[in-house]
Amino acid sequence: MFDGLDAIVLARMQFAFTMSFHIIFPSFSIGLASYLAVLEALWLWTKREVFINLFNYWLKIFAVAFGMGVVSGIVMSYQFGTNWSAFADKTGPIIGPMMAYEVLTAFFLEAGFLGVMLFGLKRVGHRLHFLATLMVATGTLISTFWILSANSWMQTPAGYAINPEGQFVAANWWEVIFNPSFPYRLVHMVLAAYLTTALVVGAVGAYHLLRDRHLAGPRMMFSMAMWMVSLVAPIQMLAGDQHGLNTLKYQPAKVMAMEGHYQSHPNGAPLILFGLPDQAEAKVKYAIEVPKMSSLILKHSPNAPLAGLDTVPRKDWPPVPITFWSFRIMVGMGCLIAGLGLLSLFVRWRGDLYQSRLFHLIAIAMGPAGFIAVLAGWITTETGRQPFTVFGLLRTVESVSPLATPAVASSLIAFVVAYFALFIAGAIYILRLMALPPHPSEQGPRSDIPIRAAGITPAAGVAAEGAAI
Numbered sequence: 217m218f219d220g221l222d223a224i225v226l227a228r229m230q231f232a233f234t235m236s237f238h239i240i241f242p243s244f245s246i247g248l249a250s251y252l253a254v255l256e257a258l259w260l261w262t263k264r265e266v267f268i269n270l271f272n273y274w275l276k277i278f279a280v281a282f283g284m285g286v287v288s289g290i291v292m293s294y295q296f297g298t299n300w301s302a303f304a305d306k307t308g309p310i311i312g313p314m315m316a317y318e319v320l321t322a323f324f325l326e327a328g329f330l331g332v333m334l335f336g337l338k339r340v341g342h343r344l345h346f347l348a349t350l351m352v353a354t355g356t357l358i359s360t361f362w363i364l365s366a367n368s369w370m371q372t373p374a375g376y377a378i379n380p381e382g383q384f385v386a387a388n389w390w391e392v393i394f395n396p397s398f399p400y401r402l403v404h405m406v407l408a409a410y411l412t413t414a415l416v417v418g419a420v421g422a423y424h425l426l427r428d429r430h431l432a433g434p435r436m437m438f439s440m441a442m443w444m445v446s447l448v449a450p451i452q453m454l455a456g457d458q459h460g461l462n463t464l465k466y467q468p469a470k471v472m473a474m475e476g477h478y479q480s481h482p483n484g485a486p487l488i489l490f491g492l493p494d495q496a497e498a499k500v501k502y503a504i505e506v507p508k509m510s511s512l513i514l515k516h517s518p519n520a521p522l523a524g525l526d527t528v529p530r531k532d533w534p535p536v537p538i539t540f541w542s543f544r545i546m547v548g549m550g551c552l553i554a555g556l557g558l559l560s561l562f563v564r565w566r567g568d569l570y571q572s573r574l575f576h577l578i579a580i581a582m583g584p585a586g587f588i589a590v591l592a593g594w595i596t597t598e599t600g601r602q603p604f605t606v607f608g609l610l611r612t613v614e615s616v617s618p619l620a621t622p623a624v625a626s627s628l629i630a631f632v633v634a635y636f637a638l639f640i641a642g643a644i645y646i647l648r649l650m651a652l653p654p655h656p657s658e659q660g661p662r663s664d665i666p667i668r669a670a671g672i673t674p675a676a677g678v679a680a681e682g683a684a685i
Contacts (some may be wrong), residue, residue: 222621223616223619223620223621223623223624224612224613224616226621226624226625226628227295227299227300227616227617227619227624228612229628230295230299230624230627230628230631231292231295231299231300232595232598233628233631233632233635234288234291234292234295234631234635235292235594236591236594237288237635237638237639238285238288238289238292239590239591239594240587240590240591241281241282241284241285241288241289242285242289242356242359242360242409243408243409243412243586243587243590244281244409244412244413244416244587245278245281245282245285245356246356246357246360246406246409246410246413247409247410247411247412247413247414248274248277248278248281248413249278249282249349249352249353249355249356250353250356250357250410250413251274251413251417251440252271252274252275252278252333252349252352252353253346253349253350253353255267255268255270255271255274256268256271256345256346256349257346259271260342260343260346266432266433266436267436269432269433269654269655270433270436270437270654272337272654273433273654274417275333275334276649277646277649277650279334280642280645280646280649281642281646282326282330284638284639284642287638288635288638288639291631293315298617298619298627299616299617299619299624299627300605300615300616300617301617302614302615302616302617303605303610303615303616305383306382306383306384306606306610306615307370307383307384307605307606307610308383309379309383309384309385309386310369310376310384310385310386310392311366311369311370313386314362314365314366314369314392314393315362315366317362318358318359318362318363318366321358321362322355322356322358322359322361322362323355323359325351325352325354325355325358326351326352326355326356326359328351329347329348329349329351329352329355330348330352332344332345332348333345333348333349333352336348357406360402360405360406360409361402364398364401364402364405365393365394365395365398365402367401368395368397368398368401368402369392369393369395369398369606370601370605370606370607371395371397371401371466371467371597371601371607372395372396372397372398372466372467372607373395373606373607373608373609374388374391374392374395374396375387375388375389375390375391375392375393375395376392384606384609384610396462396465396466397459397462397463397466397467400455400458400459400462401459401597403455403459404452404455404456404459404593407448407451407452407455408452408586408589408590408593409590410444410448411444411445411448411449411452411553411586411589412586412587412589412590413586414441414442414444414445414448414586415441415445415553415556415582415583415584415585415586416583416586417437417438417440417441418437418438418441418442418445418579418582418583419579419580419582419583420434420437420583420650421434421435421436421437421438421439421441421579422434422438422575422576422577422579422580423576423580423650423651424653425438425570425576426573426576426577426580427653428653429570429571431653431654433653433654434653434654435570437654438569438570438579439564439569442556442557442560442564442569442579443560445553445556445557445560446557446558446560446561447557448557449550449553449554449556449557450554450557452550452553453550453554456550457513460513460514461514463600464514467600467601467607468523468528469525469528469532469533469534469600470534470539470597470600470601471514471600472523472524472525472528473525473533473534473535473536473539473540473599473600474539474540474543474596474600475487475488475510475514475522475540476488476491476493476500476503476536476540477510477522477523477524477525478493478498478499478500478524478525478526478536479498479499479524479525479526480521480522480523480524480526480527481510481511481521481522481524482521483519483521484507484508484511484512484517484518484519484520484521484522485508485510485511485514485521485522485524486503486505486506486507486508486509486510487505487506487509487510487513488500488503488504488505488510489504489505489506489544490502490503490504490544491503491504491540492537493536493537493540495533495535495536495537498525498526500540510522531603532603533603534599534600534601534602534603535599535602538595538599539595539596539599539600542592542593542595542596542599543592543596545588545589545592546589546592546593546596549585549586549588549589549592550589552582552585553582553585553586553589556578556579556582556585559575559578560575560579563575
């Protein structure tokens with residue numbers, strides 16, 4: 217099965233496989249945790265049952281997705297010691313503390329309040345329960361902060377020194393943590409998680425509206441999701457543009473691979489929409505191009521020169537075909553998501569948001585788009601960094617453990633079997649939960665405090681409803 221593949225290729229395949237499965241769940245649970253906090257806040261503010269019904273509905277799905285994310289991700293750290301021990305030894309003084317900070321600040325926060333969030337609505341006060349929900353949502357964002365910081369340091373290393381043993385050590389922790397690409401990548405990932413969650417929530421709402429357009433829960437979740445998509449998608453496109461400009465400055469070879477620019481263009485580079493990159497011949501075959509558009513996007517001038525991979529030693533070239541196509545899939549999904557947001561505004565303006573079956577079918581079809589975009593973006597980022605694990609400083613071939621090919625192959629097969637079993641079982645269960653509409657019977661204990669006594673006037677409740685819808 218793995219004839220002709222060496223240990224390093226198999227080790228990379230194993231990490232890519234496990235990471236691809238794992239990243240699906242955090243990209244959903246990060247946004248869903250924040251959505252749960254918003255739902256509970258709206259319930260406490262307005263006392264409307266629809267919000268607590270939706271909270272309990274999505275809380276079950278969050279619990280499953282969060283658990284699958286933990287289970288699928290816990291093996292990632294073990295791979296540093298098994299398949300990538302040389303990388304762990306050389307980067308441990310920097311990567312190790314940041315991973316530890318993630319556990320101490322984020323994982324403990326999530327684990328400490330998760331039980332209260334899942335089971336405490338009828339056992340603790342409403343305010344304490346809301347605090348637990350906020351802490352879990354905050355924990356997911358803090359976790360994102362540290363993981364993205366560590367990975368961004370591998371992309372744009374800064375603030376380091378190299379000790380006599382050849383290890384990277386921190387010379388300035390502030391520069392290590394807030395390395396040049398980190399702010400851009402953090403914003404881009406958090407927005408991606410929010411859009412991914414909104415698309416799933418919107419797809420579930422649309423599914424139930426197709427069956428009964430008068431259900432209050434699906435109407436509310438669908439409206440909220442479409443507002444999120446329409447407002448955040450343009451912001452994400454702007455964030456992606458800024459991230460691309462930052463990448464051009466610090467990782468130009470990655471951008472060259474993304475654009476398919478094997479050759480330099482001194483008088484303005486074309487935007488290659490589609491084509492077949494040929495790594496051996498160093499050209500994109502059958503290219504469909506827009507003249508000078510790449511220079512306009514990246515340099516904001518149509519005649520600005522752009523260097524190509526012909527200025528980079530061939531041994532330092534990323535794998536252009538996969539980087540080229542994964543980038544286009546990510547951008548394509550982003551454009552479709554932005555289009556869905558614009559279409560939702562039009563349908564809402566016409567008053568057909570809950571009646572248009574065609575739009576509901578489109579929203580259902582777009583449900584997986586966020587996951588596809590996140591996976592494609594991750595592939596673009598990681599393959600574009602090759603052939604380095606620490607960009608420009610530590611090569612991938614210098615990072616792998618001295619393992620025999622059969623040992624890595626056997627562990628890869630075991631991971632494939634285990635992960636597919638986990639994913640299929642978990643996905644089927646989550647889809648079954650999503651197939652059930654939120655029912656009023658799922659609500660938590662209603663407050664005995666009248667709306668006026670809580671300091672919320674009926675007018676404020678109406679305003680909250682309008683803001684949510």
